[in-house]
Amino acid sequence: MEISPKLSAKIAQLPTSPGVYLMKDSRGSVIYVGKAKSLRSRVRFYFQRLQDLSHKTRLMVSKITDLETIVTKTEKDALILENSLIKKSLPRFNVQFRDDKEHPYLKLSIKEPYPNLTIIRKPQKDGSMYFGPFASAQAVRETVKVIHKIFPLRKCSGKKLKKDRPCVYYQLGQCPAPCCCQVPPEQYNRTVKDVQLFLQGRGSDIIAGLKKSMQHESDKLNYELAARIRDRITAIEKTLERQSVVCLDFADRDVFSFYREGSHMGITVLFVRSGRMTGSRNFFLKNLQLTDEEVISSFIAQYYHQGEFIPREILTPLPLEDKVLLEDWLREKKEQRVIITFSQRGAKKNLVQMAAQNARIMFDRTQAKEKDTEAILQELQKRLHLKNYPARIACCDISNIMGTSAVGSLVMFEDGRPFKPGYRRYRIKTVHQPNDYAMMYEVLGRFLAPQKRETHRPDLIMVDGGKGQLGVLIAALREHGHSGIDAIALAKAQKSEKSAKKAEEKVFLPHRKNPVLFPGNSQAFFLLQRVRDEAHRFAISYHKHLKKKNDFTSPLESIAGIGVRTAHAVLKHFGSLDKAREATLAQIQEVPTVTLKRAEMLYRFFHPEQQI
DSSP, X not given: OOOOHHHHHHHHTOOSSOEEEEEEOTTSOEEXXXXXXXXXXXXXXXXXXXXXXXXXXXHHHXXXXXXXXXXXXXXXXXXXXXXXXXXXXXXXXXXXXXXXXXXXXXXXXXXXXXXXXXXXXXOOSSSOEEEOOOSOHHHHHHHHHHHHHHSOOOOSOGGGOOOSSOOHHHHTTSOOOTTTSOOOHHHHHHXXXXXXXXXXXXXXXXXXXXXXXXXXXXXXXXXXXXXXXXXXXXXXXXXXXXXXXXXXXXXXXXXEEEEEETTEEEEEEXXXXXXXXXXXXXXXXXXXXXXXXXXXXXXXXHHHHTTOOOOXXXXXXXXXXXXXXXXXXXXXXXXXXXXXXXXXXXXXXXXXXXXXXXXXXXXXHHHHXXXXXXXXXHHHHHHTTOSSOOSEEEEEEEEEETTEEEEEEEEEEETTEEOGGGOEEEEOOSOOSSOHHHHHHHHHHHHHOGGGOOSXXXXXXXXXXSHHHHHHHHHHHHHTTOTTSEEEEEEOOOHHHHXXXXXXXXXXXXXXXXXXXXXXXXXXHHHHHHHHHHHHHHHHHHXXXXXXXXXXXXXXXXXXXOOHHHHHHHHHHHSSHHHHHHOOHHXXXXXXXXXXXXXXXXXXXXXXXXXX
């Protein structure tokens, strides 16, 4: 493979410092981001030892026409920067970990006088105890439900600790009502300690302590209290029976494993908390050109970079070259030692094999869905006579009420699923009256403008509307040099048609008079409807947000130098905006917190034609 003189010169001048390198193709798009202990050695490896590279890596190298480097102080800084650049650029040949899901945790507020248990999404360093993450919101709600049935813990927030009478949970025996009853702190703290042990998986310790308390109350002839303790013991034992212990050291672990066929890979992460399996997560990666070791290493770095809970130990399915670097980086994030282990025997190996088995099952299911999606997209291409295979579909929609708070949205679907990095929303800037055509033209122009071109280039753009909207889309594509992108319009059934039994939505194509009609059960048409409805939802939600903001914002806040407090003070002093407009400069100065300078600004706003 021949290398251009320009690229050869850049490689020869690379420093030996640690840093990040960005490989680019002929269009200037970043296709791969990597980190290196020595930029010169790492980059040279790609071009000088092609025979040592895999076929897929040689394919990537063949597309490289330019590169850019960023020098960092340490290799750890390079790792952090690499994760950020991958998330920003989404290079074609990198592992692209996209996940906006924040998993729930349980928070035990032990710093409060009477701690309670709450569900939160983002743990903080506030002295509380956090347990999780849980695989789903339903799982964490079920856990809270069980705890509240077994342990008499308060359910209200800290702001409601002062009440005149207790709530219904007090009558049910599920809360000691510290909000209005005299509850000894040491008695309540014993319950909190039991909850803590229960969430840590140490149910046997709780049962041993409760049995002693039950015997003690029985010896004192407090049979009713002893019976309640007995019932609590039974409930805990039944709950523990449903929890399988997978490690007898009761440690927190994340277990990674995978199944791969060609360029597609399924990855499963098992959560082991206090030795018990608490849940799992599955990921499906496509178009991979890296080795298994490189994929797993990059995936783990990106997975914890986004803020996931870091356990004390991480099990991997193969040895990682970056093991020491990852451990050092994770220790800095967790502020505790983190161990990455590749185990070849014992219980830990069994856990990795269990994760691999789950990854294989998930892979097979996802592959089946992928084949169904491929058939749907092929049907779209065939029925609509598209030039491109519509792997990436974008849709534009406009939302406004009589031209006010007008916004535009553009959503993107990739392989039949929402592709959130491609979502865009726009405030209409140039159109100030109801004109959907002009608004849509502005939105499409801003999305397609040369300076806005991104790697998320759609294969097909759809607009919500009929022939008129389609004409606007074609004009925008032609003006900005995107004639290679397919264009269609999806029109809703007219009001006169809605009364008919078989009212149908229609798809309009360029240079074709009659619309395309799909069969009533066409999955391809259902996909177009889902994309259109998502664009409509995205536009409506943004429109409502802006309208609410405008409706509850004073015009005075638009004055440069006038903040919310000053605007509220003026309106409170005069009673209304009209009375404030009628006030003299001296009267405006009488408003508390309003200085002479601010008074002049307000007076000038109300009377722009007058000079002070």
